[in-house]
Amino acid sequence: MMLKIITIKIKNMQNSLSLGYWRTVESWTFLKMLEETSGTRYSTARLIFYPLVALVTFLWIYHRWQKQTKFVKMGNKLPGPDPLPFLGNVHLALGKNPSDIMKLALEMAQLYLSVARIWVGYKLLVFLAEPDDVEVILNSHVHIDKSDEYRFFKPWLGDGLLISTGQKWRSHRKIIAPTFHINILKSFVGVFNKNSKDVVEKLRAEVGNVFDVHEYMGRVTVDILLETAMGITKETQDNAGFDYATAVMKMCDILHQRHYKFWLRLDSMFKLSSLYKQQVKLLGIIHGLTNKVIREKKKIYLENKARGIIPPTLEELTRTRNYDGDINDTKSLADTVFQGYKDDLDFIDENDVGEKKRLAFLDLMLESAQNKTSNITDREIKEQVDTIMFEGHDTTAAGSSFVLSLLGVHQDIQDKVYDELYEIFGDSDRPVTFADTLNMKYLERVILESLRLYPPVPIIARKLKHNVKIVTNNYVLPAGTTVVIGTFKVHRNSLYYKDPEKFNPDNFLPENTQNRHYYSFIPFSAGPRSCVGRKYAMLKLKILLATILRNYKTISVVPENEFILQADIILKRSDGFRIKIEPRKRVPSTAA
Numbered sequence: 296m297m298l299k300i301i302t303i304k305i306k307n308m309q310n311s312l313s314l315g316y317w318r319t320v321e322s323w324t325f326l327k328m329l330e331e332t333s334g335t336r337y338s339t340a341r342l343i344f345y346p347l348v349a350l351v352t353f354l355w356i357y358h359r360w361q362k363q364t365k366f367v368k369m370g371n372k373l374p375g376p377d378p379l380p381f382l383g384n385v386h387l388a389l390g391k392n393p394s395d396i397m398k399l400a401l402e403m404a405q406l407y408l409s410v411a412r413i414w415v416g417y418k419l420l421v422f423l424a425e426p427d428d429v430e431v432i433l434n435s436h437v438h439i440d441k442s443d444e445y446r447f448f449k450p451w452l453g454d455g456l457l458i459s460t461g462q463k464w465r466s467h468r469k470i471i472a473p474t475f476h477i478n479i480l481k482s483f484v485g486v487f488n489k490n491s492k493d494v495v496e497k498l499r500a501e502v503g504n505v506f507d508v509h510e511y512m513g514r515v516t517v518d519i520l521l522e523t524a525m526g527i528t529k530e531t532q533d534n535a536g537f538d539y540a541t542a543v544m545k546m547c548d549i550l551h552q553r554h555y556k557f558w559l560r561l562d563s564m565f566k567l568s569s570l571y572k573q574q575v576k577l578l579g580i581i582h583g584l585t586n587k588v589i590r591e592k593k594k595i596y597l598e599n600k601a602r603g604i605i606p607p608t609l610e611e612l613t614r615t616r617n618y619d620g621d622i623n624d625t626k627s628l629a630d631t632v633f634q635g636y637k638d639d640l641d642f643i644d645e646n647d648v649g650e651k652k653r654l655a656f657l658d659l660m661l662e663s664a665q666n667k668t669s670n671i672t673d674r675e676i677k678e679q680v681d682t683i684m685f686e687g688h689d690t691t692a693a694g695s696s697f698v699l700s701l702l703g704v705h706q707d708i709q710d711k712v713y714d715e716l717y718e719i720f721g722d723s724d725r726p727v728t729f730a731d732t733l734n735m736k737y738l739e740r741v742i743l744e745s746l747r748l749y750p751p752v753p754i755i756a757r758k759l760k761h762n763v764k765i766v767t768n769n770y771v772l773p774a775g776t777t778v779v780i781g782t783f784k785v786h787r788n789s790l791y792y793k794d795p796e797k798f799n800p801d802n803f804l805p806e807n808t809q810n811r812h813y814y815s816f817i818p819f820s821a822g823p824r825s826c827v828g829r830k831y832a833m834l835k836l837k838i839l840l841a842t843i844l845r846n847y848k849t850i851s852v853v854p855e856n857e858f859i860l861q862a863d864i865i866l867k868r869s870d871g872f873r874i875k876i877e878p879r880k881r882v883p884s885t886a887a
C-alpha cells in the first residue's frame with residue numbers, strides 16, 4: 296500500500312515536473328511575444344527564465360538518461376523501496392538521529408530479508424544478509440576495495456590498512472599481520488593483567504553507583520594499546536590517553552554524521568560547517584599523541600642502535616619453521632570458530648616467529664623501515680599507527696562494555712562465568728596466564744555470543760569493480776555498487792541460530808558451531824581483509840573481563856530489550872552502558 300502511494304507520488308511529481316517545464320517554455324514564449332509587440336527588452340526576466348529553462352531541461356534529460364542506463368536498470372531489478380527522481384531514497388533518512396536510523400535499518404531488514412537496495416541519488420547501495428552472498432564478497436581477493444564512505448576517514452587515518460587498497464594494502468598487510476603473531480601476543484599477557492588490575496582499582500570508586508562502564512573500558516583499552524602495540528609504558532604516559540579516547544569518540548560521531556546527513560558528504564559543504572572546525576581540533580589531539588609516540592620510539596630505537604642493541608628483523612621473527620607439534624596448545628575455542636575465515640592469521644601462527652621476545656607493533660615497523668627490509672616510509676608508519684590505535688581501541692571498548700551489561704542482565708549466565716573463573720583461580724588473586732585463558736571456555740562463549748548479538752562493527756562496505764553474481768536469486772550486482780554487509784542482521788538469522796534474538800552462549804558449543812555456515816558469524820569480517828587484531832582482541836577481552844568479573848558482580852539497571860542501540864561506525868548504546876557493581880566475596884556463586 297505504502298509503496299503504491301510512493302509510486303503514485305513519484306508519477307505525480309514527474310507529471311508536475313514536465314508540466315513545470317512546459318509552463319516555463321510557455322512563459323518564455325509569452326515574454327518573447329511581449330518583447331516583439333511592445334519593442335521593450337525584458338532583460339531581467341530573460342536573465343532569470345533562460346537559465347531556469349536550461350536547468351530544468353538539463354535535469355529532466357539527465358534523470359531520463361540515468362533511468363535508461365544499464366547500471367540503474369540492473370539496480371532496479373533488486374528489491375528495495377521505490378526511489379524519488381534525483382534523491383533516490385535519501386528522504387527516508389532525513390531528520391533522523393543515529394538511534395532512529397538504526398530502527399529504520401532494522402525495519403528495512405524485516406521488509407527486504409536477504410537483499411535490499413537503496414538509491415542515494417544515483418548511487419546504488421545493496422545490503423546483503425545471506426551468508427552465501429556475504430562469502431562471495433568477503434572471500435574474494437578482487438572485491439577488496441572499501442566503499443567511498445571510508446574516504447571520510449582519510450584526514451585521520453591517511454592510507455592506513457583499513458582504507459588502503461591494491462598493492463599498498465597487500466604489502467602493508469604483509470608487514471603488519473605478523474606483528475599479531477600468537478607468540479608476540481603471549482608476551483602481552485603481563486600488560487593486559489597490569490592494566491586490568493588498574494581498572495579494577497579505579498572501579499572501586501563506583502561501587503553502589505549507576506555509571507557508564509564504557510568510559511572505563513575506553514580508557515583502559517587506550518592504555519593497553521599504547522603499551523602493547525606502541526611500546527609506551529604506563530609510567531611515560533600522561534593524561535593524553537584519556538584525551539585521545541574522548542577525541543576518538545567525538546571523531547566517530549562526526550564521521551557518522553557525514554554518512555547519514557547527505558549534505559555533509561560534500562567536502563565543500565562539510566568545510567563550511569561547525570563540525571569541520573571541531574574535526575580539525577580533534578585531529579590535533581589525535582595526531583598530537585601518535586606523532587609524539589612515534590618521535591619518542593624512534594629516538595629510543597636510534598639510541599639503542601647506537602649502543603648496539605638491535606631488535607631482530609621481521610624476517611628473523613617470521614622465519615618459517617617446520618610445524619613442531621606445539622601449535623595445538625595455543626588454539627582457543629574462538630580459533631576453531633574462525634578457522635573457516637581463510638585469512639592470513641592462522642597461516643602466520645603456524646609459522647613460528649622464532650624468539651619469543653616482546654616486540655611492539657611500532658618497534659617492528661620502525662625496525663623494518665630502518666633496516667630497509669620494507670619500503671615503508673615514516674608517513675606510512677604514522678598512518679598505520681593511527682589506524683591500529685583507532686581500530687584496536689573503540690571496538691574492544693564497545694565489545695567489553697556489551698559483555699558487562701549483558702552479564703548484568705543475565706545473572707544466571709554471570710554465575711556460570713564466575714564459577715568457571717573460581718574453578719581456575721580459586722580465591723587467589725594471582726594474575727591470569729596464557730594457559731588460563733585457554734581454560735576460560737564459558738567466558739569465551741559469552742564473548743562470542745555478545746559479539747554475535749552486538750557486533751562492534753555493525754556494517755562492512757565494499758565497492759565493486761566488476762559485476763558480481765550473488766547466490767540469492769542469482770541477482771547480479773553491477774560494477775560500481777556499494778555492497779553493505781549488515782553484520783548485525785547476518786548474526787540474527789533463524790536458519791543458523793535457534794532463537795536468534797536470545798542471548799545464549801550455548802550457540803557456541805562445539806556441537807552447534809561445527810556445521811554452521813562460517814559466514815553466519817563475522818564480527819571480525821572474514822577472508823583476505825579480515826581484522827588483523829582478532830586474536831589480540833580475544834586475548835585482551837578474556838583477561839580484562841576475567842579480572843573485572845573475579846572482583847565484581849555487574850548488575851544492569853535496564854533490561855536487554857531497553858538497550859537503545861546507535862547505528863554508529865562502532866555499535867554503541869545511546870542510553871549509555873549503565874551498570875552497577877558489587878564487590879565479589881571470592882566464593883562459588885552457590886555459596887554467595
Ligand code: HEM
Nearest residue numbers: 456457686687690691694751752818819820826827828832
Ligand atoms: C572486538 C574487537 C574488534 C572487532 C569486532 C573488530 C572488527 C573488525 C572488522 C569487522 C574489520 C573489517 C572492517 C572493514 O572491512 O570495514 C576490522 C579490520 C581491522 N581491524 Fe579490527 N576489530 C577488533 C579489534 C581490533 C584490534 C584490537 C586491532 C588492532 C590492535 C584491530 C585492527 C584492525 C585493522 C588494522 C583492520 C584493517 C584490516 C585490513 O583491512 O586489512 N582490530 N576489524
